Amino acid sequence: MDAIEIKQWTSDSVAADxxxxxxxxxxxxxxxxxxxxxxxxxxxxxxxxxxxxxxxSHRRLVELKRNRxxxxxxxxxxxxxxxxxxxxxLEPRTARSAAERMTDIELARLRENIEDExxxxxxxxxxxxxxxxxxxxxxxxxxxxQSTIEAFISELISRSxxxxxxxxxxxxxxxxxxxxxxLLDAFERRDGDAAExxxxxxxxxxxASLDLRNVAQPATSLREALQR
Amino acid sequence: MDAIEIKQWTSDSVAADxxxxxxxxxxxxxxxxxxxxxxxxxxxxxxxxxxxxxxxSHRRLVELKRNRxxxxxxxxxxxxxxxxxxxxxLEPRTARSAAERMTDIELARLRENIEDExxxxxxxxxxxxxxxxxxxxxxxxxxxxQSTIEAFISELISRSxxxxxxxxxxxxxxxxxxxxxxLLDAFERRDGDAAExxxxxxxxxxxASLDLRNVAQPATSLREALQR
DNA sequence: GTCGCCAGTTTTGTGTACAATCTTGCGCAC
DNA sequence: GTGCGCAAGATTGTACACAAAACTGGCGAC
Numbered sequence: 001m002d003a004i005e006i007k008q009w010t011s012d013s014v015a016a017d018x019x020x021x022x023x024x025x026x027x028x029x030x031x032x033x034x035x036x037x038x039x040x041x042x043x044x045x046x047x048x049x050x051x052x053x054x055x056x057s058h059r060r061l062v063e064l065k066r067n068r069x070x071x072x073x074x075x076x077x078x079x080x081x082x083x084x085x086x087x088x089x090l091e092p093r094t095a096r097s098a099a100e101r102m103t104d105i106e107l108a109r110l111r112e113n114i115e116d117e118x119x120x121x122x123x124x125x126x127x128x129x130x131x132x133x134x135x136x137x138x139x140x141x142x143x144x145x146q147s148t149i150e151a152f153i154s155e156l157i158s159r160s161x162x163x164x165x166x167x168x169x170x171x172x173x174x175x176x177x178x179x180x181x182x183l184l185d186a187f188e189r190r191d192g193d194a195a196e197x198x199x200x201x202x203x204x205x206x207x208a209s210l211d212l213r214n215v216a217q218p219a220t221s222l223r224e225a226l227q228r
Numbered sequence: 229m230d231a232i233e234i235k236q237w238t239s240d241s242v243a244a245d246x247x248x249x250x251x252x253x254x255x256x257x258x259x260x261x262x263x264x265x266x267x268x269x270x271x272x273x274x275x276x277x278x279x280x281x282x283x284x285s286h287r288r289l290v291e292l293k294r295n296r297x298x299x300x301x302x303x304x305x306x307x308x309x310x311x312x313x314x315x316x317x318l319e320p321r322t323a324r325s326a327a328e329r330m331t332d333i334e335l336a337r338l339r340e341n342i343e344d345e346x347x348x349x350x351x352x353x354x355x356x357x358x359x360x361x362x363x364x365x366x367x368x369x370x371x372x373x374q375s376t377i378e379a380f381i382s383e384l385i386s387r388s389x390x391x392x393x394x395x396x397x398x399x400x401x402x403x404x405x406x407x408x409x410x411l412l413d414a415f416e417r418r419d420g421d422a423a424e425x426x427x428x429x430x431x432x433x434x435x436a437s438l439d440l441r442n443v444a445q446p447a448t449s450l451r452e453a454l455q456r
Numbered sequence: 457g458t459c460g461c462c463a464g465t466t467t468t469g470t471g472t473a474c475a476a477t478c479t480t481g482c483g484c485a486c
Numbered sequence: 487g488t489g490c491g492c493a494a495g496a497t498t499g500t501a502c503a504c505a506a507a508a509c510t511g512g513c514g515a516c
Contacts, residue, residue, distance in 0.1 A: 035468070079376065295477045458516090459514105462514100481494080
């Protein structure tokens with residue numbers, strides 16, 4: 001079947017694999033992540049799975065319930081607002097720094113990223129497109145050369161993916177890549193002011209495209225909905 | 229001796245205990261944290277110790293070296309700059325929010341915090357004073373009611389403590405509480421603009437009071453210094 | 457008929473044992 | 487005398503086994 005048996009999984013690589021699966025919406029919010037189940041799937045012991053699950057819980061991608069198990073997180077409306085509030089504090093300034101110190105090679109990588117995203121969208125690979133969209137933002141933080149801020153943004157992007165899974169209202173599928181194109185233009189001009197401003201409004205647009213009225217609760221799995 | 233035997237330590241509480249010890253400089257940078265050693269100290273197995281150590285490594289307070297062990301982290305000069313860069317992006321705006329929504333009760337708690345810090349300084353309990361100083365910043369984030377940003381700031385504050393341990397140059401011992409007093413005044417007036425501005429310059433002052441010339445490397449333990 | 461209690465089953469939490477890896481010290485060759 | 491290599495010791499990484507807790511189902515009493 002798969003080449004799973006070939007690779008030697010470590011707790012880190014398992015965590016990365018799960019994070020990507022969550023990011024691509026292959027593991028939707030509230031999915032139960034049983035330790036035995038995962039151990040069998042990856043061919044590793046529960047000990048290693050536990051380490052990976054704990055790592056993801058520190059990034060708020062997985063919720064650990066004592067004696068209940070691990071579940072893909074379901075960010076609340078409040079948490080959703082907070083995540084984008086944090087992003088709006090970090091990313092615009094980071095985009096400015098990136099614009100001011102970007103090399104042609106880095107610019108080319110960003111351009112490539114956008115093209116891949118387009119290709120994924122054309123192939124209706126929504127999950128992959130969403131992941132690449134996140135990679136675009138992450139790449140900008142990487143170019144800004146601030147690894148600490150980059151780590152925060154990385155976490156926020158992954159969490160944003162969960163938020164999108166829960167609260168996205170189909171509307172603007174294109175505006176996403178549109179905004180990224182605009183940012184790329186600013187980067188090409190090494191225009192820090194424009195990049196900061198564009199990132200700011202891009203994030204605002206993202207929040208606007210979500211349905212964050214507390215009326216519609218996460219619509220989670222059965223009992224979870226009633227425990228609230 | 230101690231009441232350690234009474235308490236039932238969990239991985240979380242052990243992590244919190246270690247974090248506080250690090251924050252108060254009872255565990256200086258580069259201290260080796262052996263698993264057996266810690267297990268004996270807390271009366272728990274290595275399994276639980278490992279979970280705590282991993283948690284702290286996610287917050288960049290301890291560095292895990294494969295097959296080598298866990299050590300209290302030694303932030304590089306570069307990392308030090310990054311941490312304060314991140315703080316300067318997050319904390320000023322957070323202070324503004326806090327100022328605008330602060331209640332009298334919260335104000336009183338902050339005042340109390342400053343008094344405790346004064347008392348600790350008078351008693352020459354430097355570690356405790358440093359911890360309380362961090363708590364002041366953390367309390368502000370809590371008042372701003374943004375738990376996501378609060379979590380980031382909490383991590384940055386703890387890491388700042390390590391940075392101070394490594395790079396502090398004795399100079400302004402008082403300016404710290406001075407700045408906190410000024411912030412408190414702004415909070416009393418619910419003056420968001422002033423709070424944001426004061427926090428911004430407070431953080432700049434902090435960086436200025438560090439010796440971040442790359443000349444003087446961490447001055448770590450023997451071999452560590454040479455591996456760089 | 458409904459509510460409450462109790463036991464069975466499943467899943468996580470913790471402790472222990474073994475394997476892999478790295479460090480350290482000695483010995484041998486050049 | 488110096489440098490390399492190998493073996494012994496120590497420490498972490500992983501797997502396994504047991505204990506604790508929570509959910510599920512059924513039985514019995516009111």
